[in-house]
Amino acid sequence: MKYLIDKNPYFMLFFLFSFLCSSNAQGKKESSTKITSSEIHLTANGYRIFLNGEVFYIKGSGTSDLRRLETLKNHGANAFRTWSTHNGRQILDKAHDLGLKVMMGIWVGLERQGFDYNDEKAVEQQLKLIRESVLNLKDHPALMIWGIGNELNHYSQNPKVWEAVNEISKMIHQEDPHHLTTTSLAGIDKKYVDLIDKRAPDLDFLSVQLYAPIDRLPELIKASNYKGPLLVTEWGATGYWEVEKTEWGAPLENNSSIKADLYRRRYQESILAQSQQVMGSFVFLWGQKQERTPTWFGMFMPDGNETESVDAMHYVWNGKWPENRTPRLHDFRLNGQRAVNNIKLKAGATYLAQVEVTDPDNDNLSFSWEIMRESASQKTGGDAEKIPEIIKGLLSYDTDNNVSFLTPSHLGAYRLFVYIKDGHFHTAHANIPFWVED
Numbered sequence: 560m561k562y563l564i565d566k567n568p569y570f571m572l573f574f575l576f577s578f579l580c581s582s583n584a585q586g587k588k589e590s591s592t593k594i595t596s597s598e599i600h601l602t603a604n605g606y607r608i609f610l611n612g613e614v615f616y617i618k619g620s621g622t623s624d625l626r627r628l629e630t631l632k633n634h635g636a637n638a639f640r641t642w643s644t645h646n647g648r649q650i651l652d653k654a655h656d657l658g659l660k661v662m663m664g665i666w667v668g669l670e671r672q673g674f675d676y677n678d679e680k681a682v683e684q685q686l687k688l689i690r691e692s693v694l695n696l697k698d699h700p701a702l703m704i705w706g707i708g709n710e711l712n713h714y715s716q717n718p719k720v721w722e723a724v725n726e727i728s729k730m731i732h733q734e735d736p737h738h739l740t741t742t743s744l745a746g747i748d749k750k751y752v753d754l755i756d757k758r759a760p761d762l763d764f765l766s767v768q769l770y771a772p773i774d775r776l777p778e779l780i781k782a783s784n785y786k787g788p789l790l791v792t793e794w795g796a797t798g799y800w801e802v803e804k805t806e807w808g809a810p811l812e813n814n815s816s817i818k819a820d821l822y823r824r825r826y827q828e829s830i831l832a833q834s835q836q837v838m839g840s841f842v843f844l845w846g847q848k849q850e851r852t853p854t855w856f857g858m859f860m861p862d863g864n865e866t867e868s869v870d871a872m873h874y875v876w877n878g879k880w881p882e883n884r885t886p887r888l889h890d891f892r893l894n895g896q897r898a899v900n901n902i903k904l905k906a907g908a909t910y911l912a913q914v915e916v917t918d919p920d921n922d923n924l925s926f927s928w929e930i931m932r933e934s935a936s937q938k939t940g941g942d943a944e945k946i947p948e949i950i951k952g953l954l955s956y957d958t959d960n961n962v963s964f965l966t967p968s969h970l971g972a973y974r975l976f977v978y979i980k981d982g983h984f985h986t987a988h989a990n991i992p993f994w995v996e997d
Contacts, residue, residue, distance in 0.1 A: 560755065560762045560787055593700050595660065596737045599764060599788050605835035606788035610660065610703065617839025618876050621793060624846045625653050627859065631845055632657045634869060635876030640664060640792055640841045642709050644692040655701040662841070663696060665689055665727065667708030671940065676719040689727055690734065697735035705731050705738055706792065710745035710768060713940045721758035728761040739763040743792040746772065752785045768793035771801040776829045780836060791830060791840035795822060799851040803899065805992055807972055809933050811898045812852055814989035816888040819867035826875045842872055849946045851934050852974065854988050864986040883920050885985035890915040893975055893991045902993040904966045913961050914977050914989065922981040926959045933972035933992060966995050
C-alpha cells in the first residue's frame with residue numbers, strides 16, 4: 560500500500576503553494592472547479608486526508624438512502640460511504656447539494672456468493688464494468704474516495720481476489736488520478752494485511768470494519784503490524800454473532816439505549832483515541848434493514864423515526880445533544896424475567912410484559928407491541944434477509960407500558976418487541992426472545 564509521508568515543517572506551505580500554482584495554471588477550466596482532489600499526508604496529528612489541500616477528518620456514516628442524507632448533514636456529519644455505484648450519480652448530486660463528501664463503494668464479486676477468482680474471463684468482465692462506472696463518476700465534485708469491495712476476506716479462501724483488487728486500483732489511478740483507493744476488511748489481522756501488502760500494493764490505504772472488537776482496536780492494529788493510515792468504514796452496535804444466545808440459539812439484542820451508549824463510548828474511546836492512524840470513520844447504519852431483527856443495526860426505524868443512536872452520534876460530532884432527545888429504556892421484562900433468563904412459555908397461555916422508560920424532554924409517550932417469529936436466517940456479512948412473520952391477534956393492552964398477550968399456538972421461537980415514540984420523530988425499542996412449549 561502506498562501513502563504520502565512528509566515530516567518537513569514547511570510541507571504545508573509548499574503544498575498550498577503548489578496547489579495554488581496548479582489552480583492558476585488551469586485557469587477557469589471545468590476540471591479545476593469540479594474535481595475534489597484527495598491525498599493522504601502525515602501531519603503532526605497523524606495521518607490525515609487532504610481535500611484540495613485542506614485537512615478533512617471524516618465524520619460519516621454508511622448509507623445509500625437518499626431520504627436520509629439531509630438528516631445526516633443536520634446531525635453534524637461531513638461524509639458518507641456507499642457499498643456500490645448503484646444510483647451513483649443521484650447520490651453524488653444530492654451529497655454535493657448538501658456539502659457532503661462520498662466514499663463511493665464499488666461492488667466486487669464475493670467468493671461466498673459464488674464469484675470465482677480463478678475464472679479469468681469473469682474477472683476481466685468485472686474490471687470492464689467497474690471501469691465504466693469509474694469513468695461515469697470520477698469527475699464529480701462530491702467524490703472523495705473509491706472503496707473497492709466490501710469485506711472480501713469474509714469467508715474467502717482464494718488470494719487471487721487481492722490481485723483483482725490491485726488491478727481495479729491501478730485502473731482507477733490511471734483513469735482518475737485525483738482520488739484515493741482503499742478496500743474494507745472484516746476485522747484487521749496480520750494475515751490479510753500481509754496479503755494485501757503483497758498482492759494489492761496499489762491501494763492508497765487500508766480500511767477496517769469492526770463491531771464488538773472496536774473496543775480493542777489499538778491492540779488489534781498493533782498485532783496486525785499495520786503502520787499506515789486507516790479508516791474505520793463500519794462500526795456500531797454489537798453484532799448478533801458477538802452476543803449471548805438463548806438455549807435455542809436466539810441472539811440477545813441490546814435495547815436502543817444500551818446501543819446508544821455503546822456508539823458514544825466506542826467513538827470517543829476507540830475512533831478518536833487512535834488519531835495517529837485513524838483518519839475518521841463511517842458509523843453503521845444510517846438507515847434501516849433486517850438483519851436477524853428489523854432493529855439490530857439500523858439507526859432509524861422503518862417509518863423514518865430516529866433511534867437514540869442518532870442522538871449519540873449528534874453528541875460526538877457536535878459536542879452537544881440534539882434539541883429533542885429519544886426516550887431512554889431502563890428495563891424490559893416478560894413474565895417477570897429478562898431475556899437472559901431463557902424465557903419459556905406455555906402455548907395458548909396469557910402472560911404480562913412490562914417496560915420501564917423515561918423521556919429526557921418529558922414528552923408524551925406512545926407504546927406499540929409486536930410478536931414476531933424468530934428469524935431462521937443463516938446468512939452472513941449483511942446479505943439480504945427476509946423479515947420474519949408478525950403474529951397478529953395475540954395482544955391485549957392493560958396500560959401503555961404494560962401488555963398482556965396470548966402465546967402462539969404453534970411451538971417454537973418468537974420475539975416480543977416494544978416500540979416507544981415521543982411524538983418528535985424518535986423511537987426507543989427493545990425485544991425479548993421466548994420459546995413456546997407444549
